[in-house]
Amino acid sequence: MYIYLKSIYSKNSEGVIIKILILINDLNFFCTHRLPIAEAAKVEGFDVVIGYGESGGADLEALKQKGFSLNHIPMQRGNINLFKDLITLFKIWIFFRKEKPDIVHLVTIKPYLYGGIISRLISVPCLVSAVSGLGTLFISDNLKSKLLRLLLYPIYKFAFNHFNQKIIVQNKDDLRLLEEWGVLNLQKVKLIKGSGVKLENFVNLNEPDGVPTICFAARLLRDKGVYEYIKAAKAIKEKGIQARFLLAGDIDISNPTGLKLEDLNIIKKEGYVEILGYHKDIPKLYNQSHIVCLPSYREGLPKGLIEAAAASRAVVTTDVPGCRDVIIPNKTGLIVPVKNSEKLANAIHWLIDHPKERVAMGRAGRELAEKEFPIERIVQHHLSIYKNLIKNKS
DSSP states (O other): OOOOOHHHHSBOTTSOBOEEEEEEEEHHHHHHHTHHHHHHHHHTTOEEEEEEEEOTTOOHHHHHHTTOEEEEOOOOOSSOOHHHHHHHHHHHHHHHHHHOOSEEEEESHHHHHHHHHHHHHTTOSEEEEEEOOOOGGGTOOSHHHHHHHHHHHHHHHHHTOOSSEEEEESSHHHHHHHHHHTOOOGGGEEEOOSSOBOGGGOOOOSOOSSSOEEEEESOOBGGGTHHHHHHHHHHHHHTTOOOEEEEEOOOOTTSTTBOOHHHHHHHHHHOSSEEEEOOSOHHHHHHTOSEEEEOOSOOSSOHHHHHHHHTTOEEEEESSTTTTTTSOBTTTEEEEOTTOHHHHHHHHHHHHHOHHHHHHHHHHHHHHHHHHOBHHHHHHHHHHHHHHHHHHHO
């Protein structure tokens, strides 16, 4: 059940409806990860305005029909471009000044950094900064990444020190890293494990008949472990083991570790995995699978693995921040070392050879999803954050 704040918290002291402004890089990410929160806020009586950098194929008309105001903000994902990012800062400043929001909710890196700066400069009353994963910058330890982190330190420090702010993190490792880095006040932090899942969308919980099918469903990035997954598929198939390996996801040319079309062509010619492209119907995809695999290098809290648990599917993933927070090792799935295709193949092979244990893991995963990840709980946390920030500004 949602907390109903409409009569008390959705209007300010003058009786004007409170406006929530959500700024996000990718509108499609908003639809898959934040839409239920925005919809619940509207039910509560808030006015919800959305600013986005890329549409990502999202249905703009459908969102407008839901009553959301949509605003495009030039925002380049991936590498920093000083000239373009200065334009982005200026556009965000204009956007915020025009909308005069009571609450700004910033999701993903550039929004919570650049939006955090502008929110402090123009004294936005309430600020929510959502860290949905620290990304490639905090995976690599090369000289370039170290220098970039050094340059970004004062920006993080400024953006995370608004006078009335809540910072949402999705796993304890990210929280610990940001704390040790010295860029945030722990009193401002709220740990919310992921974006939740609509359990009612996952109803076909029994495994399908036929050849064991393993599914990778995520953006096609090297940092998601795409190549480790392909190597594991190759190793298993070369042993003569009957199995299908699905690769579902879209390319992301804005990400520095994103695969390109020529990479996909090479993968397709090799023939070890079946390339499916972007799949919107994850419940149907997982219903056709026996095992879900995500050998990522680092995550916030991967929605794909939460959905795997909801679908009652055993998981194979890596022992890294985010991924290890979604499963109970050896109960809902198996954990392997990061960047280790041999151990990954062994874990998948074991699950193929042990169907009873695999099914039991899937059932335990469903129980975990019902306990920890229902979307109603995530929505409740966010509405409570909005309520408390409004109370603090009064």
